[in-house]
Amino acid sequence: MADLTMDTLVSLCKRRGFIFPSSEIYGGLASAWDYGPMGVELKKRIQEFWWRGMTQLHDNIVGLDAAIMMHPRVWEASGHVENFTDPLIDCKKCKQRFRTDAVPEENLKAHKCPECGGELTDARKFNLMFTTHMGPVEDAGGLIYLRPETAQGIYVNFKNVLQTGRVKVPFGIAQVGKAFRNEITTKNYIFRTCEFEQMEMQFFVHPSEDMKWFEHWKEKRFQYYLDLGVRKAKLRFHQHGPDELAHYAKLAFDIQYEFPFGWKELEGIHNRTDYDLKRHTEFSGKDLSYLDEQSKERYIPYIIETSAGLTRTVLVVLADAYDEEEVEGEKRVVLHFHPRIAPTTVGVFPLVKKDGLAELARKLDDELCEDFRTFYDEGGAIGRRYRRQDEVGTPFCVTVDYQSKEDQTVTVRFRDSMEQVRVKMADVPATLRKAIADYRRVGE
Numbered sequence: 001m002a003d004l005t006m007d008t009l010v011s012l013c014k015r016r017g018f019i020f021p022s023s024e025i026y027g028g029l030a031s032a033w034d035y036g037p038m039g040v041e042l043k044k045r046i047q048e049f050w051w052r053g054m055t056q057l058h059d060n061i062v063g064l065d066a067a068i069m070m071h072p073r074v075w076e077a078s079g080h081v082e083n084f085t086d087p088l089i090d091c092k093k094c095k096q097r098f099r100t101d102a103v104p105e106e107n108l109k110a111h112k113c114p115e116c117g118g119e120l121t122d123a124r125k126f127n128l129m130f131t132t133h134m135g136p137v138e139d140a141g142g143l144i145y146l147r148p149e150t151a152q153g154i155y156v157n158f159k160n161v162l163q164t165g166r167v168k169v170p171f172g173i174a175q176v177g178k179a180f181r182n183e184i185t186t187k188n189y190i191f192r193t194c195e196f197e198q199m200e201m202q203f204f205v206h207p208s209e210d211m212k213w214f215e216h217w218k219e220k221r222f223q224y225y226l227d228l229g230v231r232k233a234k235l236r237f238h239q240h241g242p243d244e245l246a247h248y249a250k251l252a253f254d255i256q257y258e259f260p261f262g263w264k265e266l267e268g269i270h271n272r273t274d275y276d277l278k279r280h281t282e283f284s285g286k287d288l289s290y291l292d293e294q295s296k297e298r299y300i301p302y303i304i305e306t307s308a309g310l311t312r313t314v315l316v317v318l319a320d321a322y323d324e325e326e327v328e329g330e331k332r333v334v335l336h337f338h339p340r341i342a343p344t345t346v347g348v349f350p351l352v353k354k355d356g357l358a359e360l361a362r363k364l365d366d367e368l369c370e371d372f373r374t375f376y377d378e379g380g381a382i383g384r385r386y387r388r389q390d391e392v393g394t395p396f397c398v399t400v401d402y403q404s405k406e407d408q409t410v411t412v413r414f415r416d417s418m419e420q421v422r423v424k425m426a427d428v429p430a431t432l433r434k435a436i437a438d439y440r441r442v443g444e
Contacts, residue, residue: 004260004322010189012333013318016392018042019190031183031193035314038392041343041373043197043314046228047176049341050199050308053224054174061172061201062165066153068146068178069134075145077283078152078276079247080129088126093118128181130194146180151305153177154202155276158288169290169301170213172203176310188261190315197310204290204301210250210271213304218253218269221306225255225266228313229338229441230320234258238265248275257316266316267308274300317341321393327418335393336416339436345372346432347389351401353378361400364410364425368398371429390415395439396432416442 013019018039022032035043055063075081087100091113100123103114111120128148135142147153154173161173176199183194190196205213218237225235240252250271257266277288277300291298321335339345348365350357358378365376375394377385382399389397397413404410404425412431413420423431 004319006189006260009260009319009322012322012391013039018318018392032195033190033193038343039314042317042337042341043310045341045343046313046317047197047199047310049228050224050310051174051176053227054172054199054201058172060167060170061174061203062161062167064154064157064161064173064175065177066150066157066175068180069132069144070147070153070156072144073283074152074156074280075129075148077279078155079279080145080148081127087123089123090121091116091118092121126182128183130180130182148181149179149307150175150177150198150200151202151276151307154200155280155288155303156284158204158277158280159286162290169292170203170205170209172201174199174201176200188259188264190311191259191261191264193311196312199308199310199313201306203304203306205304207274207299207302210273210302210304214251214269214271217304217306221267221269221308222255225257225316228317228341229336229439230257230316231441234320235266236263238263246270248272257320259315259319266312267306270305270307272303272305274302276303277301332387332390334390334415336441337393337395338441339395339439342393342395343373344375344389344392344394345396345436347375347377347385347394347397349376349382349385349397349399350378351382351399355402356405357400357402360404364398364400364428368429368432372432386413386418396435398428 016038017036020034020036021028022034023029051063055061088097089100089103090097094113094116096113096115098114100108107114107120113120130146132144132146133142134144154175157173161167176197178195178197180195183192203213203217222235222237226232234257236256238254238256240249240254245252250273252268252270254265255267255269256263281288281300288300289298290301317337318335321337323334323336325332325334346368348361348368350361361378362376365374368374375389377388379385386397393415395415397415399411399413401411408425409422410425410428411420412423412428414435
C-alpha cells in the first residue's frame with residue numbers, strides 16, 4: 001500500500017474526471033468543487049448504498065426531502081442563530097482572518113499573528129450560516145438562511161410523517177441533501193467546504209430506551225463503512241468530552257478516519273434527547289408530542305442522530321482505495337473501490353476494432369448496460385486500456401477476441417488480482433453478480 005499524499009490524490013481526481021475546481025476557467029472559487037463524470041457516479045453510488053441500507057432494509061425508517069430554505073424561526077428554535085458561531089480574530093497588519101482554535105496558544109497569548117507577526121484583534125463571534133433574502137426587497141423582513149444542516153427539516157416534519165407514514169416509535173426519518181456553512185477555514189480538498197451534502201437519519205425513541213438505541217446505531221454505523229469497503233484499521237471511534245459536546249447533546253461519538261492529514265471526523269452519532277422537538281414545540285406553538293396508542297402514554301421522543309457527510313465519504317473512499325504497485329517493471333495506479341460503489345462496474349473491450357470484434361463487443365456492452373454501469377473502449381493496446389480502468393477503479397473488464405467468434409466465450413479480468421478467466425458470453429452477467437457478492441479486497 002502506497003503512502004498517499006493529498007497532492008497525489010488531487011492530481012488523480014482532476015486527471016481522471018472525479019473532481020474539478022469550481023469555475024476553474026475564471027480562476028476557481030475557494031472551497032467549491034465540481035464532480036466530474038467519474039466523481040458524480042461515485043457520489044451517486046455511495047448515496048444509493050446509504051439510502052438502501054437505511055430505508056429499503058429497515059421497515060421502520062422512511063425518507064424525506066425537505067426544502068433548503070426554511071422559515072427563519074426554525075433556526076432560532078434550533079439554537080443556530082445564537083450558538084452556531086466560530087470565534088474569529090484578525091491580523092491588523094496582513095488582514096488575514098483566523099479561527100481561534102487554529103492559532104497556536106503562544107500566538108494567542110502574545111496577540112501575535114502566526115503568519116506575519118502583526119498584532120491580532122480580540123476574538124469576536126461569527127455566525128456560520130449563509131443569509132439571503134426572499135422577496136423583491138432586501139430588508140430584515142425577508143431575511144432567510146441557507147440551511148447549515150438537514151436535520152431541522154426532519155424535526156419540523158415529525159408530525160407530518162407521523163400522520164401520513166403509518167409509523168410508530170421507535171422509527172426513523174432519513175434524508176440526503178445539501179447544506180451550507182460559511183466556513184472561514186476551508187482546507188484539505190473536499191474535506192471541509194462551504195457547500196456540502198449530508199446523509200442524516202434521525203431515530204425517534206422512548207426516553208427510557210435512548211441508550212439502547214444509541215449503542216445499536218453506533219455499532220450499525222461503524223459496520224456501514226466496513227460494508228462500503230473501507231479498511232477497519234483506518235477507522236476508530238472518538239467520544240466527545242464535556243467541552244466538545246454540542247448544546248443539544250447528552251452523548252456523542254464520532255467515527256473517525258485516518259486521512260493523509262490525520263484522524264478526522266467522518267460521521268457523528270448523537271443522543272439529542274428531546275431538545276429539538278421541545279424547542280420546536282415552544283417556538284411554533286404546535287404539539288410535537290407522541291401518543292402511544294397501546295399504553296396511552298404521551299411523551300416527547302428522544303432522538304438518536306446519525307449524521308454523515310456524503311462529500312466527505314467520497315474523499316474517504318478515494319483515499320482508502322488508492323494504491324500503487326509495480327507490475328512488469330511499470331507502476332500500476334489502482335483504486336480498490338468495492339464493486340457496489342465503483343463509478344464503472346465493467347469495461348468492455350474488443351481486442352481489435354476489425355474483423356467483427358467491435359460489433360460483437362458493442363452487442364455485449366448493450367446487453368450488460370441494462371444491469372451494470374459499463375464503459376466501452378476500443379482505443380489503444382489492451383494493456384493500456386486495462387491500466388486506464390484500474391486508475392478509475394473499474395473492478396472488471398471483459399475482452400472480446402477472435403476465440404469469442406468461434407465459441408462465444410470472453411475473457412473476464414479482475415482488477416485487484418489481475419486474474420483472467422474464460423467465461424461464456426451468456427454467463428458474464430451471472431459471473432459479475434457473483435464476484436460482486438463475494439468481493440473481498442486482496443489482503444483483507
